[in-house]
Amino acid sequence: MINQVSPFQLQSIGQSHGAAPHSNIQSTKTSFADMLKSSIEEVNQSQAESDKLTNALAQGQNVNLDEVMIAAQKSNITLTAATEFRNKAIEAYQEMMRMQM
Template sequence: MIEQISFPTQSIQLENRAQSTENSGKSSFSDMLKKSLEAVNEAQLNSDRLTNALAAGQNVELHDVMIAAQKASILLEATVEFRNKVIEAYQEVMRMQI
């Protein structure tokens, strides 16, 4: 289960390595980023669907709802940390003297 919770770029990186010989570096990074954000969005939507189903009294197990919520939370936190590191790296590059 932990492998499924990890940030989705691990599996996407394996796919992009094969494609990187065919595509330029820009498109493979943008594809990886887009797929990662789509995976985070899908996890959030799945969590919302399960939470709403539980609140409506449908036949949904509580542990499934909690797992989906934690997965969505961890993916979102990892995405925010990734964004922060990218911004920090950009700022560091901009501070460099030529």
């Protein structure tokens, strides 16, 4: 379950109290490129962790099988989520290109 407040809720809360929109929000701006880069790094890190644990298990090192399987599933889920995000971004871009001006 997502425990965050959407930007639309924040804007309506600020306007309903007579305050300027986003007055209660810290002014930390993160560019889309930075956010995308950090997300890709997280996917890469989970893949590397899964590979490390899998190789350790294959070499006969003392590694818990549960940890290996959990790391493999985490890396699979993060890669799947990143792929779905890419697909949705491409769909949105293509839809914007089809719009008439």
